[in-house]
Amino acid sequence: MRCTLDSIFEVGFGVELRCLEGSSKEGGEFMKAFDDASALTYWRYADPFWRLKRRFNLGAEASLRSNIRTIDDFVSHVIATKRRTTAKVRNDSGKEDILSRFLVESEKDPDTMNDRYLRDIILNFMIAGKDTSAGTLSWFFYMLSKNPLVQHKLAREVDEVAGGNNNNNNNAVLDGTTGITDTTLDKMPYLHAALTETLRLYPAVPIDGRCSEADDILPDGTRVKKGDLVNYLAYSMGRMSYIWGDDAQDFRPERWLNDDGAFQPQSPFKFVAFHGGPRICLGRDFAYRQMKIIAVALLRYFRFQLGGHDNVTYKTMFTLHIHGGLYLCATPRPAP
């Protein structure tokens, strides 16, 4: 989570948060407030009295308000700092982040694209991109620990494409990430397949929905009225033998590869982890790239086994988290 938060901040907003190394107190407090606020917001679904509690600033609603204040203060500071540096960034070597682009646009329409609007942009990207990739990576390493043969095949692909672990210094993991390019990642179809297979079984957004724009009839004959909410369960769809065949419950990255070993995408209306249609996930390519870089850096040097008990299950949240976190045992991988 800390790693994906750092990367969203750096790529999206041009800010080095340094949550992973734990050197930023403000960054750590912000992350905690954000995570707590997400969980507290979710529980509004289960608490019929939440409006009353909000009105009188009681219990969970009081905590939520305090977390929102911490988040607002932090994000306002990011925007103010960014405003000061935007002109300089524009003159730099063209390396612009998303927030800088929004700031440039906001100069044309400052009333609409005010600080509140920009704050919502930042939070929107964080909500969309932090827990999704982090959760998927946890399930990915869980699947690899349960399927050592797949882990072995992946490590072999990483060795063949990115070079093996023949570096014994303490910065090995750092050195391992610096040389990774898009070309390197494109040569790893098995890694792409294994991440996709993880998302089939453990979609980061397990339930999603849309509001009907007009009266309609679904393919199975169900009538939908304008304004009706239609939900779909990506978690269940990924496990249906009707959709994926008799081995739907098995973790089998090979199902995504053709006879030549190339990745074969499926329709986004069958593989719904990123949603489909005009509002499909905007960060899909970014997410794959980010997850692959982290996977390569770790698989190159370590072998993973389950470190604790095997009663891993999910936690009820907007995104599919592992309840209580995942405990893994990492042992150095011998040089090939």
Ligand code: HEM
């Ligand atoms: C494994 C990782 C990810 C998964 C499974 C995923 C999945 C999804 C899904 C299901 C939606 C549709 C939600 C809805 O509108 O109901 C969505 C939307 C979106 N995602 Fe992702 N996402 C991932 C990573 C990311 C990342 C890393 C970013 C940003 C850097 C991102 C940015 C967005 C944005 C901006 C939208 C809204 C698109 C729109 O409404 O037009 N996502 N994502």
